[in-house]
Amino acid sequence: MKLEEIKHPELKNHISMIYMHSENQNQEAIDKTESEIKEYIKDKHFIISVEDSKPVKIPYANNGEYIVPIFTDEQEYINGMQYFSFNVMDENKDYIIEKLDYFKKLKEDPNFLGYIVNIARVSYILNTSLI
Known part of the structure; x- marks a missing residue:
């Protein structure tokens, strides 16, 4: 699957x-x-930001909790990378296109709060009960 093929207007x-x-x-x-x-996200592929083949973790609070950015389309990914560069977080960032259960162990981590959709716009957090 290619980056430009990822589109999630329904989400x-x-x-x-x-x-x-x-x-x-x-x-x-x-x-x-x-x-x-x-139900929608169960079978869909998303653009997931990774670093060294691991999901990028963004601290959510000072107690170790974090969120992982995902993107619904190519433009949101480009905007997200600009956001990362503004916040000096873009070094060594890459992406994969996978289903959200690709990183199954994340759900087992009590510090994982969920996926943030389109971080540049901070539109929504898919919390662990939705994954």
């Missing part, structure tokens, strides 16, 4: 719906949309 729509439901404080709709996200 972006689901994320937009989560924000809309949050503004309306509609927890039932949020739960339904999260269920749809979980």
